[in-house]
Amino acid sequence: PQWHRTALRPHEWVALHGAHFGTHLMSVPVFICPTIVSQSIMAAIPSRVILPARRFASSKVVPHGPGGRSSVSGIVATVFGSTSFLGRYLVNRLGKIGSQVVCPYRGDELEVRRLRVCGDLGQIHFNEYNLLHEPSIADSVQFSNVVVNCVGSSMTSRHYTMADVNIDGARNVARAAREAGATRLIHVSALGADENSTSEFLRTKALGEQAVREEFPDATIIRPSNLIGHEDKFLNRIARMQQLPGPFPLPSGGEAKKMPVNVVDVAQGIIASLSEPASVGTTYEFCGPNTYTMKYLFDYVGETVRIPAWTIEIPEELNFAARIPYTLSGIARLSSLPNKEEFYRYATSDAPQGNLPGLSDLGVTPVPLEKIAVPVLRKFRKHVYHDDVMDDSTL
Numbered sequence: 001p002q003w004h005r006t007a008l009r010p011h012e013w014v015a016l017h018g019a020h021f022g023t024h025l026m027s028v029p030v031f032i033c034p035t036i037v038s039q040s041i042m043a044a045i046p047s048r049v050i051l052p053a054r055r056f057a058s059s060k061v062v063p064h065g066p067g068g069r070s071s072v073s074g075i076v077a078t079v080f081g082s083t084s085f086l087g088r089y090l091v092n093r094l095g096k097i098g099s100q101v102v103c104p105y106r107g108d109e110l111e112v113r114r115l116r117v118c119g120d121l122g123q124i125h126f127n128e129y130n131l132l133h134e135p136s137i138a139d140s141v142q143f144s145n146v147v148v149n150c151v152g153s154s155m156t157s158r159h160y161t162m163a164d165v166n167i168d169g170a171r172n173v174a175r176a177a178r179e180a181g182a183t184r185l186i187h188v189s190a191l192g193a194d195e196n197s198t199s200e201f202l203r204t205k206a207l208g209e210q211a212v213r214e215e216f217p218d219a220t221i222i223r224p225s226n227l228i229g230h231e232d233k234f235l236n237r238i239a240r241m242q243q244l245p246g247p248f249p250l251p252s253g254g255e256a257k258k259m260p261v262n263v264v265d266v267a268q269g270i271i272a273s274l275s276e277p278a279s280v281g282t283t284y285e286f287c288g289p290n291t292y293t294m295k296y297l298f299d300y301v302g303e304t305v306r307i308p309a310w311t312i313e314i315p316e317e318l319n320f321a322a323r324i325p326y327t328l329s330g331i332a333r334l335s336s337l338p339n340k341e342e343f344y345r346y347a348t349s350d351a352p353q354g355n356l357p358g359l360s361d362l363g364v365t366p367v368p369l370e371k372i373a374v375p376v377l378r379k380f381r382k383h384v385y386h387d388d389v390m391d392d393s394t395l
Helices: 010-021 030-036 039-043 085-096 113-118 134-141 162-180 200-215 235-241 263-274 294-305 316-329 340-346 369-380
Strands: 006-008 049-051 076-080 100-105 124-128 146-149 184-188 220-224 248-250 283-286 311-313
Touching: 076 085, 076 134, 085 100, 085 113, 085 263, 100 113, 100 134, 113 124, 124 134, 134 162, 146 162, 162 184, 162 200, 184 200, 184 263, 200 220, 200 340, 220 263, 235 294, 235 369, 248 294, 263 283, 294 311, 294 369, 316 340
Parallel strands: 076 100, 076 146, 100 124, 146 184, 184 220, 220 283, 248 311
Antiparallel strands: 006 049
């Protein structure tokens, strides 16, 4: 849509600018203006006037309708990272409640067009942008009252470093949201973000939080643990690694503790935070309801896909040696293998601070891993085991 200009008909132009002609047409209803304005005034006005851009306040969007995709929620949201794992679920949830959603993208249009069906006709919009190009970011948020940043990177690519994405990109989005007058900014970080961490990913995520707070003090920060779901890179990756020849080295003896959380619960928690006044300027930790060791998770996935888990438990003192192959491979690694930052997190326990609110504070009950693992992992089974039902009590 051509958002940068507003085309008005002559009688609409007179209703807005009649005072310049010495009249009091501002108080006259628009629909009777053509019948009361003199021909001389109408002749002086172009047949179609193009006015400069004007930003409509979010309060002009009045929520109405019974609820659902064909209603109007009053939310006009820009979701950066809309094609990511979490972003896709979030766009769907926003569209489900009748929101207008802007989906900035920097890749192929084919990657984002599937999101068009997440909302009613005309409710999902796409805008090309670059995370380090501030004008394109500003163009994406200029009409939004809610901005969500789901962009993050756990590896350095050919075009972006982790600092570019997790710090500079986060700062650019927060600044653009503030300058555009957005009322809410949701920034997705990571559980365990710490500026003193030896993990570059967790360190840059913590510095990104600071950058967001500097630009948008009322931002809501979400720190999710490992996301699980049908397209995740946690359970699916463990299952793919078990199909490869040879054992997988489990750092820290497989004793690192994880609290994986369902991606649907995280998306619902973000939606719930938009209507929660206490969430303004608050940091949340979104974790699953149960805690598992990495050893248990590998065994559980192996039992679910009917492929015995073959692992070697590496002592914590030798974690650095087991990490070397994943460090040297860099970008040229198999997608089924973790990168060095992901391998580091396999060796590190999830450590919620405990004093920060979570999903339950937003009225969301997190779903345990066992409830969704079989639907997620069934595709890795051989055909003779495909329809088996696993009894969780045997583990």
